[in-house]
Amino acid sequence: MLCEEASLDRMPLTCKIDREAIGEGRVVLRVSGRLTGDHVNTLRTLLERESSALTLDLKDVRLADSEAVRLLAIHESNGARIDNCPLYVREWIRREREAMADKKR
Numbered sequence: 001m002l003c004e005e006a007s008l009d010r011m012p013l014t015c016k017i018d019r020e021a022i023g024e025g026r027v028v029l030r031v032s033g034r035l036t037g038d039h040v041n042t043l044r045t046l047l048e049r050e051s052s053a054l055t056l057d058l059k060d061v062r063l064a065d066s067e068a069v070r071l072l073a074i075h076e077s078n079g080a081r082i083d084n085c086p087l088y089v090r091e092w093i094r095r096e097r098e099a100m101a102d103k104k105r
Helices: 038-049 066-077 087-104
Strands: 002-006 012-022 026-035 053-064 081-083
Touching: 012 038, 026 038, 038 066, 053 066, 053 087, 066 081, 066 087
Parallel strands: 026 053, 053 081
Antiparallel strands: 002 012, 012 026
16 A cells, blocks of 8 residues: 655655565564654554554654554554564654553553
8 A cells, every 4th residue: 555645845755555464363564654644544544454463564664753653552552563663663662652551550
């Protein structure tokens, strides 16, 4: 799935999400590009459709916004595996999960 939106200077900002079934019961979603804005909603919709064990491969993610990080943190907390996560996103997810845990207390 390819997501596009135009920026102010008319350069397309893209996000690509590829789905691959790995064996029985595991799905990998490979995300690349910019995971921001409407792209987060697209990913949320795809995640909600999955009933298999899930891995998100973020190797080629170049930018993520706070909504994307919250979505990733929630799904990781619910058992999704996140592979090849950019370091800044990994740290942000960690902090988001800590904040979520603090709210539950």
